[in-house]
Amino acid sequence: MLEVGRKGIYPADKVARLFKAGYASKYFDKLPDGQFQAKAVLRNMITFQRLNLIEHNWLLHKQFDAIFCRNVMIYFDRETQFGVLKRFVPLLKPEGLLFVGHSENFYFASEYFHLRGKTVYERVHKS
Numbered sequence: 001m002l003e004v005g006r007k008g009i010y011p012a013d014k015v016a017r018l019f020k021a022g023y024a025s026k027y028f029d030k031l032p033d034g035q036f037q038a039k040a041v042l043r044n045m046i047t048f049q050r051l052n053l054i055e056h057n058w059l060l061h062k063q064f065d066a067i068f069c070r071n072v073m074i075y076f077d078r079e080t081q082f083g084v085l086k087r088f089v090p091l092l093k094p095e096g097l098l099f100v101g102h103s104e105n106f107y108f109a110s111e112y113f114h115l116r117g118k119t120v121y122e123r124v125h126k127s
């Protein structure tokens with residue numbers, strides 16, 4: 001799946017909506033088989049790497065504007081979720097946002113994250 005992501009190849013129907021705004025021609029190349037591949041300028045902005053949330057060897061050394069972790073922690077018990085959320089905090093910029101799934105609720109970790117809107121949490125700033 002990482003390789004699929006790195007290649008950035010999509011069937012035509014998946015990029016169809018991008019044509020109207022001019023993004024498809026700007027950011028995608030049409031392949032001989034009719035599919036579309038994201039241009040290198042776009043692909044080079046993205047790093048794909050394996051990360052097991054319940055292992056402790058995350059090789060992430062910078063802060064992110066946003067973390068999308070949707071419908072993943074549904075598999076974890078509350079204690080594990082709490083531990084993962086705690087480890088997300090230093091990985092988010094001060095104004096960074098955490099996006100989760102519609103059925104996920106992390107009210108029990110309110111010391112780390114406040115609900116900002118539906119499915120969106122912001123970091124708690126401790127003084």
Ligand SMILES: C[S@@+](CC[C@H](N)C(=O)[O-])C[C@H]1O[C@@H](n2cnc3c(N)ncnc32)[C@H](O)[C@@H]1O
Pocket residue numbers: 051052053054069070071072075101
């Ligand atoms: C229900 S899918 C959600 C996929 C996607 N985020 C979405 O919202 O459509 C759950 C995903 O959690 C991933 N997952 C499960 N346990 C994980 C773990 N310990 N670390 C990282 N990812 C995990 C699975 O590989 C799967 O891709």
